[in-house]
Each structure stands twice: as structure tokens, then as C-alpha cells.
Amino acid sequence: MASASRGNATVLSSSRTSILVDAGLSCRETMKRMKAAGEDPHKLTAIVISHEHNDHVSGLEVLARKLGIPVYISESTYQWWRRFNRDSEGRQPALERREHFQPGKNFSVGDITVTPFTIPHDAADPCGFTFQAEGIKIAVVTDLGYMPPNVRQNLRGCDGIMIESNHDLEMLRNGPYPWMVKQRVMSRVGHLSNAALAEFFETDYDGGAAFLVLAHLSEENNHPELARETAHKALGGKMNLFQSAAVTLAYQDKPLHPLCLG
Ligand SMILES: [Zn+2]
Ligand SMILES: [Zn+2]
Numbered sequence: 001m002a003s004a005s006r007g008n009a010t011v012l013s014s015s016r017t018s019i020l021v022d023a024g025l026s027c028r029e030t031m032k033r034m035k036a037a038g039e040d041p042h043k044l045t046a047i048v049i050s051h052e053h054n055d056h057v058s059g060l061e062v063l064a065r066k067l068g069i070p071v072y073i074s075e076s077t078y079q080w081w082r083r084f085n086r087d088s089e090g091r092q093p094a095l096e097r098r099e100h101f102q103p104g105k106n107f108s109v110g111d112i113t114v115t116p117f118t119i120p121h122d123a124a125d126p127c128g129f130t131f132q133a134e135g136i137k138i139a140v141v142t143d144l145g146y147m148p149p150n151v152r153q154n155l156r157g158c159d160g161i162m163i164e165s166n167h168d169l170e171m172l173r174n175g176p177y178p179w180m181v182k183q184r185v186m187s188r189v190g191h192l193s194n195a196a197l198a199e200f201f202e203t204d205y206d207g208g209a210a211f212l213v214l215a216h217l218s219e220e221n222n223h224p225e226l227a228r229e230t231a232h233k234a235l236g237g238k239m240n241l242f243q244s245a246a247v248t249l250a251y252q253d254k255p256l257h258p259l260c261l262g
Contacts, residue, residue: 009021011039014112019047047064050126051127074101112132113131119148128142147192202234
């Protein structure tokens, strides 16, 4: 729905269940964009949180309260989120209805089986996810410094993949960020570059997804066309195994049109 370094929120639905992955937009903006995409926010079954960075949780407390739905969040992500946030009266935020998951252990939300898995990123307990229902498997993985074997493993057999393509290395090196920030982004607990994603597409990707969404693009250190071109080139012949996979980009300022499978 939206993804970039300023705010991430993605809706995944089976015919009976709808999950919001991350709540990095305000409650009002999330509702507005869901309606624009033809989704009823009041039909959301649950919110699932990847990690406590602000661009993934800034709308969380208000949205969870307003919709009265459970939030699936790891215990340490929840503690760190509370520790560094205060409401206007100086109180720590809280979630009334929450379920703590552990990376590596599946859980169910309605008819969707969610598999959280650890990703390398500088947060308390950062996770990527796969979602399985009705014979379809979809992965959502943003905010990772590199592609370790467990992430490559979880991306096998996916029908749809939303994955980070954060920056172009040259643009980042020559860009406006202070050196410390550049080092953080480039580190093994920072963000995935177009080139690192291309390496995955060339080596380990099984070519099975009907759509690929390039997400969490940096507004300063990437161009959508550059990210798309790098991915296309790396995918090469893998795009037409059974059907031609669509490579889509998730933008910050407008909702991504709904992608349907099955
Ligand atoms: Zn992050
Ligand atoms: Zn992020």
C-alpha cells in the first residue's frame, strides 16, 4: 500500500481474512488509502508488526485502538517500542489486544498462516514474514542489511514477493546523508541495495512469483526506474517460467493498486 523510508503499511487478504503488515502511516492516512484501494479498514482482522522503527509503527497505537483488533508483535519489539515512545501526556503507549509471536514459529490469523523469520537489521527483533492461505504464499521482507540463507530459504515457493530495494550504492555514496548514516544504511544491519537484491535474483531466486513488489525505496538515494531496471536485468530469463512476473514499485505518496492471485 505504501512503502518507503517515511512510512510502510501493506494489506494482505485471503477471501476471509485481512492483515495489515506494519502501521507506519497515521491512522487517518491508512484509512484513506485503504478506501482508495477499495479495502474496508473495518474488515481488517489484525495488525502484524515487523520491527519498532518509526516508519513501521507511527500509526500503530491509534489504529489498533480505533479498529479494536489484535496486534501480533514480538515481545522485545513491543518493549522497545514502548520504551522510546510517549504520547502527548508523556505516557508510554500500550496495546490492549496483543499477541506475542516468536521468529521461526508459525501462527494463524483467521485462515492465514503467518511465518515470522529473523532478518538482519538494527532493531530489537526485526522480522520478515510469509503468509499462506488457499494454496498461495506471499512474502513481505523490508529493512534488511543483506540476504542471509534463512531469508533466501523463506522466499522459496512464493507466489508473490514484496522485498526491499532501498538504494543505489553510487547514489548513496555521493548523496546528502552524513557519513555515519551512510555507513549505517550500507552495513549488514542496514538496508538492502538494488545490487544486493539483484544478486539474489541472479543466484537463489526460483522465478516462481507472479508478482514482485520493490519496496522501501529511499527517496534520496534511489530512483524508481533505476531500481526497476536493475531488477529486470537481474531477473533476465527467470521472468517467464510460467507467466511473466510483474515487477511493481511501492511508492510513498500513493497507494499501490491491489495485486490479486488465485
Ligand atoms: Zn527499520
Ligand atoms: Zn523501515
